[in-house]
Amino acid sequence: xxxxxxxxxxxxxxxxxxxxxxxxxxxxxxxxxxxxxxxxxxxxxxxxxxxxxxxxxxxxxxxxxxxxxxxxxxxxxxxxxxxxxxxxxxxxxxxxxxxxxxxxxxxxxxxxxxxxxxxxxxxxxxxxxxxxxxxxxxxxxxxxxxxxxxxxxxxxxxxxxxxxxxxxxxxxxxxxxxxxxxxxxxxxxxxxxxxxxxxxxxxxxxxxxxxxxxxxxxxxxxxxxxxxxxxxxxxxxxxxxxxxxxxxxxxxx
Amino acid sequence: xxxxxxxxxxxxxxxxxxxxxxxxxxxxxxxxxxxxxxxxxxxxxxxxxxxxxxxxxxxxxxxxxxxxxxxxxxxxxxxxxxxxxxxxxxxxxxxxxxxxxxxxxxxxxxxxxxxxxxxxxxxxxxxxxxxxxxxxxxxxxxxxxxxxxxxxxxxxxxxxxxxxxxxxxxxxxxxxxxxxxxxxxxxxxxxxxxxxxxxxxxxxxxxxxxxxxxxxxxxxxxxxxxxxxxxxxxxxxxxxxxxxxxxxxxxxxxxxxxxxxxxxxxxxxxxxxxxxxxxxxxxxxxxxxxxxxxxxxxxxxxxxxxxxxxxxxxxxxxxxxxxxxxxxxxxxxxxxxxxxxxxxxxxxxxxxxxxxxxxxxxxxxxxxxxxxxxxxxxxxxxxxxxxxxxxxxxxxxxxxxxxxxxxxxxxxxx
Numbered sequence: 001x002x003x004x005x006x007x008x009x010x011x012x013x014x015x016x017x018x019x020x021x022x023x024x025x026x027x028x029x030x031x032x033x034x035x036x037x038x039x040x041x042x043x044x045x046x047x048x049x050x051x052x053x054x055x056x057x058x059x060x061x062x063x064x065x066x067x068x069x070x071x072x073x074x075x076x077x078x079x080x081x082x083x084x085x086x087x088x089x090x091x092x093x094x095x096x097x098x099x100x101x102x103x104x105x106x107x108x109x110x111x112x113x114x115x116x117x118x119x120x121x122x123x124x125x126x127x128x129x130x131x132x133x134x135x136x137x138x139x140x141x142x143x144x145x146x147x148x149x150x151x152x153x154x155x156x157x158x159x160x161x162x163x164x165x166x167x168x169x170x171x172x173x174x175x176x177x178x179x180x181x182x183x184x185x186x187x188x189x190x191x192x193x194x195x196x197x198x199x200x201x202x203x204x205x206x207x208x209x210x211x212x213x214x215x216x217x218x219x220x221x222x223x224x225x226x227x228x229x230x231x232x233x234x235x236x237x238x239x240x241x242x243x244x245x246x247x248x249x250x251x252x253x
Numbered sequence: 254x255x256x257x258x259x260x261x262x263x264x265x266x267x268x269x270x271x272x273x274x275x276x277x278x279x280x281x282x283x284x285x286x287x288x289x290x291x292x293x294x295x296x297x298x299x300x301x302x303x304x305x306x307x308x309x310x311x312x313x314x315x316x317x318x319x320x321x322x323x324x325x326x327x328x329x330x331x332x333x334x335x336x337x338x339x340x341x342x343x344x345x346x347x348x349x350x351x352x353x354x355x356x357x358x359x360x361x362x363x364x365x366x367x368x369x370x371x372x373x374x375x376x377x378x379x380x381x382x383x384x385x386x387x388x389x390x391x392x393x394x395x396x397x398x399x400x401x402x403x404x405x406x407x408x409x410x411x412x413x414x415x416x417x418x419x420x421x422x423x424x425x426x427x428x429x430x431x432x433x434x435x436x437x438x439x440x441x442x443x444x445x446x447x448x449x450x451x452x453x454x455x456x457x458x459x460x461x462x463x464x465x466x467x468x469x470x471x472x473x474x475x476x477x478x479x480x481x482x483x484x485x486x487x488x489x490x491x492x493x494x495x496x497x498x499x500x501x502x503x504x505x506x507x508x509x510x511x512x513x514x515x516x517x518x519x520x521x522x523x524x525x526x527x528x529x530x531x532x533x534x535x536x537x538x539x540x541x542x543x544x545x546x547x548x549x550x551x552x553x554x555x556x557x558x559x560x561x562x563x564x565x566x567x568x569x570x571x572x573x574x575x576x577x578x579x580x581x582x583x584x585x586x587x588x589x590x591x592x593x594x595x596x597x598x599x600x601x602x603x604x605x606x607x608x609x610x611x612x613x614x615x616x617x618x619x620x621x622x623x624x625x626x627x628x629x630x631x632x633x634x635x636x637x638x639x640x641x642x643x644x645x646x647x648x649x650x651x652x653x654x655x656x657x658x659x660x661x662x663x664x665x666x667x
Contacts, residue, residue, distance in 0.1 A: 024410070026314070028310045050539070199559070211327065213304075214309070215313065
């Protein structure tokens with residue numbers, strides 16, 4: 001009975017929100033539910049000339065998809081390499097650790113200078129957000145493969161290429177998948193921030209910032225709720241795949 | 254437990270290098286704490302909000318007592334019932350000091366001016382024609398700007414809903430749309446150099462120049478004259494072909510109305526003059542790609558890039574991400590001072606900013622505002638005013654006006 005209980009708190013929060021909004025009666029501090037709900041119920045209506053909620057959500061998803069894909073294509077091979085070869089890890093690990101704590105948005109000014117305004121600089125920032133969780137999980141996944149599995153394959157005469165393809169990658173897949181899930185979550189947060197860069201004209205992040213100029217808090221909160229709902233939806237999707245295909249991990253350990 | 258007892262590090266789980274790093278950090282923190290000095294309190298605190306975005310919220314939550322902003326964000330306060338306008342920028346003291354003060358300008362990178370002078374004067378001509386149209390049709394101009402800035406949508410503030418068209422209608426008469434780089438206008442611009450020097454925002458090529466030298470560094474009125482000549486002859490030169498889209502930055506303010514109207518009324522300008530900025534997506538409220546048409550033929554593709562504040566645009570100009578900017582003059586002057594290869598070509602508007610205070614303030618005009626500020630300072634609770642950015646035109650005017658009225662000013666430290 002996990003689900004019915006889980007729904008109680010959000011409902012309580014909504015009730016508390018409305019009571020507080022009525023009491024405060026200042027939409028800049030807390031807009032009333034009745035100003036926010038209509039925005040969410042009409043996701044195809046234009047907002048301040050910026051396009052509809054739905055349109056902006058799709059634009060943001062496109063951007064996050066592009067950045068995520070670039071991160072995946074670079075981080076997984078690099079992670080497998082670093083997990084497999086101690087020399088490569090020793091060579092690259094310090095650099096990775098140096099860059100990892102820099103928040104992706106801190107790269108904003110450089111991103112604009114290097115990739116110019118628009119999609120490519122946003123993709124760069126999203127890429128940075130997704131890259132490290134995928135990389136570190138891939139390294140971890142490859143390293144935590146049981147030595148016995150590799151030894152068995154070696155005894156049976158497998159080449160290194162075969163071991164990587166048939167033992168290491170499948171064995172590390174559940175951990176890599178966790179990295180993808182975490183990476184996507186961070187990428188989704190980064191797209192919102194990336195859309196605050198100058199030159200942006202669309203996206204959920206841009207929409208919330210633009211509404212701020214006019215003090216239109218109901219659009220800001222509707223945008224935040226949309227961001228949250230889309231984030232949850234993708235997390236559920238990733239978990240569903242995890243449960244379906246990688247459930248063996250829990251059994252095996 | 255065996256492991257702990259024989260552990261070689263002074264602290265379990267922590268390596269020697271970690272401790273050294275922590276030690277250095279601790280020393281730095283202590284040093285920073287010791288060197289922070291207490292400053293004497295000022296009469297008025299100024300808070301910089303990096304654009305106008307946070308101002309309505311800060312005012313509505315009483316974190317500031319007022320703000321100075323560009324239009325239409327001055328009008329947001331009265332329509333939202335969170336503040337009132339006490340003065341528009343042209344009337345700020347000292348007397349007549351800010352009447353017809355320069356504000357937004359059209360600036361261009363020197364490389365495109367050298368490589369494609371026709372393109373520069375064509376864009377100038379399209380801007381000048383649109384300015385004329387705005388002055389001849391102010392209510393239509395306000396409506397088109399409301400369309401550009403807010404899709405003619407409504408703003409909702411609690412129980413109050415106001416049309417963006419109404420907000421722009423209120424804002425429009427407080428902005429003067431002009432293009433001519435006149436003597437008086439240039440003198441007004443040069444005045445800003447003095448203000449920016451005082452603020453420490455000018456330290457480069459304009460740090461020690463005479464007024465004539467400053468003018469030579471800042472302005473190039475050639476494109477304006479060429480544009481006026483083409484408008485007079487009703488014939489516009491076809492620019493050199495451009496391979497890549499030309500970046501045009503602008504501010505989301507009615508100060509840049511001439512750009513918005515040039516694009517929104519492209520059909521009219523195309524039919525009447527044979528020069529137009531036609532949006533690729535004719536249905537977009539804020540088009541981001543437009544084609545420059547001369548005699549109905551596409552001659553260049555322009556990318557329109559909005560920004561929240563002038564310094565962002567100048568950063569884009571410095572890296573070559575944009576070639577033109579519809580932008581405030583202080584950020585442009587500061588950028589040129591720092592070596593950004595940009596020239597100011599013409600004016601876009603004079604005046605167009607305003608001072609807002611919280612609704613329950615006793616101030617109704619500048620003198621009563623000064624009185625209020627003095628009382629609050631005497632009571633040990635100096636008022637806080639927000640300005641869009643340090644060295645912005647609004648910041649410079651507010652500081653001058655406050656100091657002229659005998660009030661000391663200091664930036665609010667977070």
